[in-house]
Amino acid sequence: MTTPSRPRLSGTVRVVGTGLLGASIGLALSGRGIDVVLHDASPGQQALAVDYGAGRAAAAGDAPALIIVCVPPDVVAETVAAELAAHPDAVVTDVASVKLEPVEELRRRGVDIVRYIGSHPLAGRERGGAISARADLFRARPWVICRDEETPGWALALVEDLALDLGAVPIEMTPEEHDRSVALVSHLPQIVASALASRLVDAPDTALALAGNGLRDTTRIAASSPELWVQILSSNAAPVVAELDALIAELGTVADALRDVGAAGARRTVAEEIASGNAGVARLPGKHGQDRRFEQLVVLVDDRPGQLGRLLSDMGEINVNMEDLRLEHSPGAQLGLAEISVLPEALPRAVEDLAARGWQIASV
């Protein structure tokens, strides 16, 4: 890994709320030598983040230039208001995934929001908490920044520097534009994945035994937290309902065509829906799922204690470091598939040396 350039931010950065996002921000900024102070309403959560290396515990006398509010959606506005009041010289931003409601709530409270700039890093993981924090969580991810006409340029620059120091890509949008966009690309997929997964609750085991990667991928985000998502969806209800109604109408068209599949044009309707999906998915930037910084190789391992250990010992002996590893365990099968992520330059040697040691590479 190349050594990162000097950080753009200087002075003290205060992170309020040390869950996944707050701890990941602290981990990344601390790693770049920035003074990060952490505060969480839960002392245990805060202590965990400090132990994990995300920063030092907040103390009286801290004079942060920038404050990042990383708390649950329903307490963002009140927390931002409190931080603005407690730190009269600081710029305050938040990372909530809905942007119009917090600013409207602050206006309702009569808060002067000149020093508040809402933002939203499009990054996350299925599991939350500081224990899941990653310094590279925001790398190459979009970071939406919502300024308004009153926002001074120097304040905007601070939030842009934060995004850039975290390796993210700053994108300016209005709160309304942001909320409509995430309703489509984030909130609608969440509801669809959850509804699809909920159809599995009462399904027979024999049906689930036939599940493949298609179902796994379409339902993966259904594992997300109900507490968090009820807040997100409720805060962005109108744009989400508009997207949901349009999707329901489209699904209804397909259902009606299949209901009378012998009718003229029925098959064409179904084919056009699949073709339209081809066109839509083709518009998505980037490669599916996988982290583009790494290459994956899949190695077959016997489902016996120690087998995977021997594989990874071999990885160590051939001196190839793993960036990530997943074990796919198929029910009833005598084999597991180990998907190993390595740096692209290490892939050819890893494949060659592992094959030389008798491992079967399922795919590269």
Added chain:
Amino acid sequence: MTTPSRPRLSGTVRVVGTGLLGASIGLALSGRGIDVVLHDASPGQQALAVDYGAGRAAAAGDAPALIIVCVPPDVVAETVAAELAAHPDAVVTDVASVKLEPVEELRRRGVDIVRYIGSHPLAGRERGGAISARADLFRARPWVICRDEETPGWALALVEDLALDLGAVPIEMTPEEHDRSVALVSHLPQIVASALASRLVDAPDTALALAGNGLRDTTRIAASSPELWVQILSSNAAPVVAELDALIAELGTVADALRDVGAAGARRTVAEEIASGNAGVARLPGKHGQDRRFEQLVVLVDDRPGQLGRLLSDMGEINVNMEDLRLEHSPGAQLGLAEISVLPEALPRAVEDLAARGWQIASV
């Protein structure tokens, strides 16, 4: 890996249709020393499969004991009928993804189907054609076999041997049970992914720029072929419509709750839908990170090659089997986290023995 055992199949196997599935079957069986003859209506497609090593070109005088029909859904029945007639001593199976319609069509044609056993390997790739063939395509995947009461045991055994020689897991089902199952776990996800992706066709670029892995995963299979899927969905219309109607109703409930999110019980309805999705996705076998049948322990490992290998070697020596493993590698942190899933009864010993060997358990 241990070298594969002797194949169960003997004699000549005939593969009709040398696309992805046919060519992959040919590659795997040929690789195990079985005599495979290939036939495809397209001479070019057949020659490609032969060049690819999937078998030899079919010739007069071939006397196959088993015939595998790997043609598009709409020509399965007529192809099976032709193969049964041309090879009076052979057992004929197919790999079509719908199982009731072909057998009904054969009955309508008055074909004696004692020697026909429908089957369906749950395996595939986004890209088709012999050029995408892989000998390991079926390894550890379910292979549904649909017998009826007339099916002789020796004929059933041939198809089971085929699945086992390909490394697949044979599962017996009735055609009705199979079609209902795939309507839920395969056909419904396809329609949902296609409809969701089609919402992106007219979306602004600024919205698509915010797309993350959630949207990528939920829409990945929307890249599937319209020609193939209109056939599959049309052949399984009734079970698919039933699943689709149920999903639409569920999405409508969420939309109505969000339409009047201030109303009593509205947020609860939304939260319960997300929670129900949690429960559904947790039922997926081998679903990474979601399997509630297992307990997780998190072990701290230095971010150095070989460390994880030593940990897993220790897991083997203390004779604890891993059901799943996930490595959390954070470039910003000095340590990685290995999340290991084990059977609940094995957890206490795993924790105790690993601690005794000097490993730090981060959380249980």
